[in-house]
Amino acid sequence: MLTGGGNGTGFSDRDLSRILASPGFANSPRLSRLLRYLVERAQAGEPNDLKESVIGVLVFDREPGFDPRADSIVRSSARQLRYKLEEYYRTAGAGDPWRVELPKGSYVPLFQQVGEGRTESPAEAASAPPATRPSWMAFGLAAAAMGIAAMAGTVAWAVRAPSSHPAERMADAAAQMDAASTEAFIRAKRLARDRTEAGLREAAGLFEQIVARYPGFAPGHAGLANALCVLIGNGLPSQPGEAVRAEQAARRAVALDPLLPEAHAALGQVLDNRWEWPEALAAFQHAAELDPSNAQPRFRMAVVLVELERFDEALSELRRAQWLDPHWRALPGAVAEVLLYQRRNQEALKEALAIRRHFPEDGLSYLLEAKARRRLGDWKGACQAWRGLRAASRGDQSTEAMAEALLLQCGGRAGEARQLLIDRAARLSHWIVAAAATELGDAELTVDSVERAVAAREPDSVCARFDPAFDFVRDHPRFRKAVAGIPAPPPKPIAAVR
Template identity: 30%
Template sequence: MRKHLARILDSPLFNRSDRLRRFLQFSVSAALDGDSERLKEYVVGVEVFDRGPSFDPRIDPVVRVEARRLRARLQRWHDTEGRDSDIIIELPRGGYAAEFRLRDKQGHNAREQHAEKTIAVLPFTNLNADPELDYFMDGLTEELIHALTRLRGLHVVAWPSVSRLRGEDEDLAGIGEKLNVENILRGSVRRSGERLRMTAQLINVANRHYLWSEAWDRAAVDWLVIEQEIAQAIAEKLRVDGRLPRDTAPQRTTVDPETQTLYLKGRFQWNKRTLEGLRAAEAYFRKAADRDPDFPLAWAGLADTYAVMATFSMAPPAATMAAAKDAAERALALDASSSDAVTCLAFVRGEYDWEWQEAGELYRRAISLNPGYMTAHQWYGGDYLAVLGRFEEAIRELETAIRLDPLSSIVLNTRALVSMVAGDYEDAHRRYQDLVEHDPWFFMGWSALGRLYAQMSEYDLAIEMFQKARAMAGDFPKILGALGQTLGLAGRTHEARGVLRFLDRVSQTQYVGGTSFALVHLGLGEHDEALSRLERSVEQRELAIVWLKVHPAWDALRSEPRFNSILQRVGLCDSLP
């Protein structure tokens, strides 16, 4: 084993990284010496990375950062230079002691023959040097990604992750390592009036060889045709099945330029996932649908927008969820193969209608239509399986979503949430810490970390996290509710009541779900008031209600008959497929 370790350490992937060499050597030696139990985050920080005795892993993420790098580097070594090795060394998630196993050569060879090809489509470059056209480049890239996900045997990284790598397209090796892909598609677009001049290149990450390149000079109305030509070329060059299943083939290949522009502007705004962005997206998608009522993508965009508005509690759920359902059904009437629309309809049927069996069937249909559609896996895992308490299945779906979108803060946040509601606070803590380090401006990560600290009775830390989230997001009712509950649990009664009064004032000008009030009352020990608020939330079909069965924030009410009556009304007491 030590000879195998020496081979790894002397390889080009490791011989220039002193940090990773020290970490791997320390980890392997501890495992071989039977000292694995000692390898906690603090010990690694002090003994490998020379942190002093005051090292606090909650503040300094060096060990977690380097562990992620080491895992990725080891996997890369075993897949390339070490592919002939009989031994595999791994660093398991959630731990720092190396583990060893023998490679299954027969299974490995079979997997190599049938393995999915992997690709990332980088944001196309805007050659117009006009930031007003960024929406077009981003929208075109995202739609191309969506087209590629329909190809069998091709793993395509989702838009949110590749969008974070804008401007890094010269560092192909770094992108390949971050996204765990073998191939990269990049290109450029110049728009002149109603004409598109477009180039695309398919590049192998390992050797930087160009596998294919092409250029187009077409009418802008042909953008969907160009997408299909690119998808077909990639299928041929990567030797994947370029045939689309009969029920997933797109029904339209042309759309007038103005409708196209409105739709792409809508997607550009939707991807911001901000309150202002969602309002702008709604307006653009609505204009596109009004201009061309037979354009299914506009209706699918509207459905997505209303669904996310509902999760942000931007309006009473009766308004947003009914609109989401109507738009999804309009999209499906025009294109029955729209996995986006099926996914959105599944979300409505579960989160709002509480028709859980039908929701599950719809999610599975969406995934069968397009296994590469990340949001279907994310919502099926996080908004269906998890709320029903089916945590192992939820984790499998969310791990698939992470593989499709490895840098998405929203997906990483959902995965950590499932660990928390499943009772694995240690894993949830590690994941939330990694998340806020990966994306320090993602307010949901700080708020979620605050909820975890509150469950761990670390009230001061929890309050600090909520205040950070509030500084970024403003007076978001969900943050205020969690903050008020924690203040009450910490004995800061006066401040908790101040949050109740503030929520009441906010509710005079915007929608505030009853669960935010209920949490504060619960933190103050006022169970009857909390239950009354929850009962009103059930009447309004507030989306947060579906988490009552599994979220530990409500544990103090589980012995209350009124609480169990609420669970029964929402359909959370039944076993569902």
């Protein structure tokens, strides 16, 4: 017998729980979440909730207005889910009396009775996970779901959906969120994702407000740690005590929700900023294991692999992250940067121009283009790219200062360019000044700034160890001494999650 959704199906909560507790699903929280949602909405007889645009918002945390034509996350996940179900019924679920299928081209599951199947022992019945059935509009950490509730003027509840891991079935509520807080959370996530200085500052402030109102909301603490870590790690101006605050927030997130991937990723960023690379990589690996379809841990793993000078592995992780989230603009920029480190300048230029086609206002693409063109000997093209960088800086102090200095250099005013960087050094990190000084070809300012950056343990200063931009000062005694203060990569390779 093959039936569609509806309350009359014989497929029970215990059938669903058995699937979710199997190894293939226990290790894939996102596919488990998708399967649970599809089954519950189908059995509730609500076909309107089984549209691709709705699934993207409620299951995959996309924002209201999600366009499936521009983002294939729902289709690709459904395809993976079909494979997982087929594998389950070939192995652990071969004796199940009822089966759930997801037909191609549809998000409405079908339930098929295949026989009496196996008989569950009393011990199995007693040890089986409880068959909780949370309402997806009332429960769940989906930021977009909370946003829908906020727009409707209702109260949204923010709790972690029950885990599919057999040892951890989480169904207790974490916090009650009002409409204003849910809107703030969605805005903060979006701002942090864009990774501009102004956006990160605003995001950190919003996350602070959220965790002050709801101290038990783990994603809020993880978001705060992430925003602060990106500010610190990218050489952007930071305030005293922000590194400590980031660590407190990350550890609080992990303590509140040990199964939240973003919490472990945030802790990994804290450790990465402290140059504790093996520990950081382990944290990102754990985050990736908790949610294999989440691009963020893959991206962060790639950053650590670069710092360990394992560039090919870093590129592999970045390509995986791009497959998982093709619309995250930070990823192609990271690919181009790794190519520059590998001296693959023509390929880096191609990547930078590709970023421009997809994200015309992205300032990073101009910076990467300028670096690639300069290394290829195209000084005129580099100057044009720096003009684009200044236009795209959007008030970002660090980008603005670098662009203005480099344009002065293009005009043959090297002395003024140097003085501009010195005058603004108090508002910039030492590493930003060092990076700009390399583009000016100013050896003395480069070495001075690297010395200060390493002494302050600015996270990005590790790049001086391998970035070709510093080749012209590589033999400078003070530069060699400064770089010697950066920990060397551990001799034994650390395997990344596959």
